[in-house]
Structures are given as structure tokens and as C-alpha cells.
Amino acid sequence: MALFGSLFCRLILGLVIAFLFMPILIVLTVSFSSSAVFAFPPPGFSLRWYASLGNADSMLQAVWLSTQIAALSTAISLVLGTLCAIAITRGMIPGAKAVATFMASPLMLPGLVLGIAFLQAARDFGLRDTYTTLLIAHVVITMPFIMRTVLASLSLFDFAMVDAARMLGRSYPAALWTVLVPNILPGFVSGGLFAFIASFDNYPVSIFLVDVRTKTLPIQLLNQVEMSPDPTVAAISALLILGTIVALIVCDRLVGLKRMASI
């Protein structure tokens, strides 16, 4: 009976993994299809949709914009979030637990609600520049990922090492930079990766902030899927999937995937 139960659970696990990968594999297959319609099975294979990416200007612009916003917002969150996390861990500010919860709370709110809040606030404050508005919003989106991982890393860090560096003549900022930063690098890498992905994939917040000429990739992709879905969309999606896998492998080499996921 127990054996039957465990076989049953394993069967479900296998089916679940097949189920989860189905849409991803379909997108990959379609991107190599020789036909412009999405028939299954595809009539033949070709690389024409990858070749046509070179002409998809609006798509490439969107990729570039999303990369910039994700990289900049992750970097800003890393700096602001780490400084805040140090103060929280060291008990320098009162109500550390409440402050930590506040800094990590944007993750708990529905994305659309955040997006609407940013849209209204940008209007009320007269902030007209789409790029700046997007960047500010994405710092808020990425902050919780940095806070969670950096707080976890700092809780394992021995601050006596910073004091030692200071006694040996380093200033406080220099001591943090040369002693603390290398020690919690794995936290930066995993938090930074998740923050980057969260920003790069964000749809519900960005949809309220973009304009006709400044569109992030998820918005541009969805537009294309709704208006004129063709395998070009699949080709760019396939490249995105490939990019994600490469990033995961690189980070796995640096810090270990299990560790990233459990934090």
C-alpha cells in the first residue's frame, strides 16, 4: 500500500513536470517552425523567425529598455536595501522587525494596485518622464527581493570582522566595502538575480506607466501576441528562455541553485 502510494506520488510529479514544461516547449518548437501558423505538429523546421528578429525594431527597443530598467533598479535596490538591512540587523534603528516588513511589503500587494498607485502619484506630483517613473516603480518592485536575501545573509555574518577592520585603520564605509560585501556576495547574486527577473518580467505595474514610444518588453510582447501573433514572438521568447537558463547556470556556479531557491 505504501509502495503504491509512493509510486502514485512519483507518477504525479512526472506528469506535473511535463505539464509545467508544455507551454515552454511549445514556444520553442513554434519558433523553429517553417510555417507562419501555429499548427501542431509543425510542417517543417527553419530559422526564418530568428532571422526576422533583426528587423523587429520595436521589439529590440523594448528588450533594451527592459534590460536598462531591470539592471538600474536592481543596482539601486542593492545599494539602498543593503544599507537599510545593515541598520536593521545591527539594531541601529528602533522597530527593526516592522521596518524590515515595510521594506519587503511591496511583494505582498497585488501588482495592479501598485501600478495604479504609481500612476496616480506620478500624475499628482507632475512627474511626466516615463523612464524616470518606470525606474522609481521598479526600484520598489525589486526592493523586497533584495531585502529578503540580504537580511538572510547578514544574519549569518559576523560583524566583529567589520570592527576588526576598523581597528586596523579602515573607515566605516571602507570596512563595509572590503569586509562585508565580499562575505555576503552570494546573497547579492541570488537576490539580484530574482530582483532582475522580477523587474524584467513585470507586466501589471508597467502597463500603467508606459507610453507609446517607451514600452517594456512584457508590454510589447503581449501587444504583439494580441495584435499579430506570429512565430517572431516565439523566437524572441525562446531567446529569453535561453537567457534565463544561462543566467541560472552562471548563478548556480557562483552560489548554488538550492541555496538561491530556499531563501
Place this chain on the structure above:
Amino acid sequence: MTLARDDLAVPPTPVSRWQFDAKALIAAPGLVFMALAFAVPVLMLVGDSFVDSQGLSLAGYRKVLGDPYYIGIIGNSLQLACITTAVCLAVGYPAAWALARIKGVWQVVLFALIFLPLTVSVVVKTFGLTIMMRRDGIINFLLVNLGFIERPMRLVFTEFSLYFGMVNVFLPFMILPLYSVMRMLDPRLMDASASLGAGPLHTFLRVTLPLTMPGVIAGGTLVFSISVAAYVTPGLLVGDRFMTMSQVMAKAYLNIRDFQLGASMAVIMLVISAALILASSYLVRSPGGEKH
């Protein structure tokens, strides 16, 4: 990524001994930024829901809560989240169990396979799902070739495709928290229960389920809260045939420009999410679901 759990690593502060330290200023840039860019906009949104062109008013809420159409939409969102969560739990529980019981390198590999789809953009996955659901897509291809149906049927824009897609996108969020709890469980407890004469069902109900309850609550809260607010997946898979709160909010701001309607709907969604988080943290602390 057990996101909904209250597990931020913060050591207790000795509040009584706290005194101002110039080094505490390093927290200021981050805190000021989040106060201005996050707290103020959200509070302003809540404020906006109580204001119309004439001044203070509850017209937005009266419109939403007094109209059967909008009540039905709130019902749709809750139904969508309930069914998605229930299916994810029913499928995810045995899958997480198998994952936690498999040993060695296979566990790492299978874990990575559950985790990887989470890092693929929701827009890309939903696009893949719409291709699968086509009349000449793989679902119909399988159904016809396995002999379940005579000829391909229309799947896209049906509730079947909606739930299929929702479970596909959100299932890992159920499996990962369940797995992190089940991994810690001592399998000898189940053997002990069996050797004391309990049948498999009795063991499951009295030993396994209570011990894995924190994972069920964490995964359930997470899946419910993200699926009640889902926008991309329902929008592409059923569109206007199954209106949700997210759809109404987006339309209110982007199309019909009825800001008070949108703000009221947003605040109602905010209340639902907050209630859910409070309820789950209460459940995790109360007996029967205590943390270990």
C-alpha cells in the same frame, strides 16, 4: 521562494538600550525612498477611492458594492482564486511529497525542473498556452489521437483553458512551500504510525496532514493571493468573457478613465489580500498548524 511566509531574518532588537547612533543614517536613503515612492502612493490611492469631483464621497464603493454586475466580478475573481488554489493543492501535494522523498542528485534535478518554469516570463508561458489551446493545437491533437473526442473542439476563450492556464502558471508556487516543509519531516513518523496499527488513510489524516499544514497554508495563501490578482493569464485565455477585478481596474484606468471606480476596486482587492495575509499568519501560529 516561500514568499508569503513571515520569515524575514531579523534578530530581536534590545529596544530599551537603543540610542541614536550616527551610523543609523545609512538606513535613511532606503527608508525615505520607500516612504515617498511606495507608502505615499498607496495611501494616496486609498484616499482617492473616497474622493470624487465634488469632494468626499463613497460613490465609488456605492457603484461597486451596490451593482450586481460588479459584485459578480468580485465573485468571479474569488471563484478563480479558489478553484486555482484547490486544484494546485490537490495536484501539488502528492508531487511535493514525491519530490521531498526522492534522494540524492535526482532531488536536485527534479527541484530545478519545478523551479525553472517560475523564471520564464508569464507572458511567454501564456502565449504558449494560447497556441496549445488552438483548434489545431497540441491539446486537441492529443484528445483526438487518444480517442477522447471525435474531432477538435474550441478550447480558447473557455473556462477550461482559463483554469488549465492558471494552474500551469501558479502550480510551482504551491509545490515549493509544501516541499520545504515536507523535506524537514521525519519519514519514520509515518512508519511509527503504521506499526501502531493505523491504516494509510488514518496516518495521512492524523499524522502527515497536520505536520505539513504550515506548507499547505503558506502555499495556499501564496497561490490564492497571486491568482486573485492575476491579470495577464485570464486576459489572454478568456478575455472579456470572464471579467475579473483586475480587468475592471485596468479598464477603469486605461480605457474608460473612471478613476474612482478603479481606486475603489483596487482598495477592495487590497483588503482581500491583507485579510488573507493576516488570516494565514494567524493560522500558522494557532494550534493545529504551529511552526516548527
